[in-house]
Amino acid sequence: MELKLKRPIAFFDLETTGINVAKDRITEIAILKISPNGKQESLTMRINPTIPISPEAVEITGITDDDLKDCPKFPEVGKEIYAFIDGCDLGGYNSNRFDIPLLAEEFLRADIDFDLSKRRHVDVQVIFHKMEQRTLSAAYKFYCGKELTNAHAAEADTLATYEVLKGQLDMYSEELENDIDKLDKFSKQSRNVDFAGKVALDENDVEVFNFGKHKGVPVREVFTKEPNYYKWMMGADFPLYTKKILTGIKLKMSFGK
Numbered sequence: 001m002e003l004k005l006k007r008p009i010a011f012f013d014l015e016t017t018g019i020n021v022a023k024d025r026i027t028e029i030a031i032l033k034i035s036p037n038g039k040q041e042s043l044t045m046r047i048n049p050t051i052p053i054s055p056e057a058v059e060i061t062g063i064t065d066d067d068l069k070d071c072p073k074f075p076e077v078g079k080e081i082y083a084f085i086d087g088c089d090l091g092g093y094n095s096n097r098f099d100i101p102l103l104a105e106e107f108l109r110a111d112i113d114f115d116l117s118k119r120r121h122v123d124v125q126v127i128f129h130k131m132e133q134r135t136l137s138a139a140y141k142f143y144c145g146k147e148l149t150n151a152h153a154a155e156a157d158t159l160a161t162y163e164v165l166k167g168q169l170d171m172y173s174e175e176l177e178n179d180i181d182k183l184d185k186f187s188k189q190s191r192n193v194d195f196a197g198k199v200a201l202d203e204n205d206v207e208v209f210n211f212g213k214h215k216g217v218p219v220r221e222v223f224t225k226e227p228n229y230y231k232w233m234m235g236a237d238f239p240l241y242t243k244k245i246l247t248g249i250k251l252k253m254s255f256g257k
Contacts, residue, residue: 001169005036010088025049029155078110089120096123102194108240120184143167
């Protein structure tokens with residue numbers, strides 16, 4: 001079953017120096033952009049992360065520091081990547097928890113204002129885990145009847161993710177609607193405002209803290225009663241996208257919105 005699209009969707013996969021969203025960097029990115037008319041465009045590039053790759057990541061991906069020493073750094077290619085996915089919804093495998101927030105961090109470090117609030121995010125892993133509880137390789141075999149022979153190569157994983165989603169739409173035609181808005185909602189496992197899950201929406205759609213001593217308390221209430229809490233979070237080791245969300249709330253408060 002082909003996707004019914006109102007605007008392009010970009011499936012992407014990252015290979016990285018490690019698994020810390022706030023601190024690790026991209027070593028390889030592959031993007032497959034699908035347009036509403038079915039046109040497919042791809043972009044794959046390796047990136048010099050400027051920090052050492054963890055031994056665990058080298059073992060999984062096979063990408064070493066030496067492989068990337070002559071590759072461009074993210075600030076050098078960030079605008080090209082941004083232009084390629086501009087106006088696109090986003091799709092991936094475990095992308096809501098890892099790939100999207102890490103990509104957002106890279107954009108923000110490169111001074112590229114990457115706003116995720118107007119994009120739909122379809123996480124194929126969430127759909128898969130809700131339905132079958134498996135890995136990407138198993139998902140590829142289960143839904144597509146094929147072996148994923150080049151797993152953990154970004155381009156192979158990206159293409160497999162796209163094919164798995166189409167297979168899911170075929171297999172769960174009664175449960176899943178071929179509509180990106182609906183798939184976006186189905187992919188969500190929480191009501192997080194930021195991808196790190198530090199801020200969430202309560203039952204009244206009010207932003208509340210989702211961790212620590214103020215868990216469940218509205219952000220605006222905390223910032224009003226304890227102004228230094230905002231300063232502490234800005235100076236602490238939280239992801240840049242979380243800080244961007246909090247700064248937006250703080251600015252709205254300043255303008256009485």
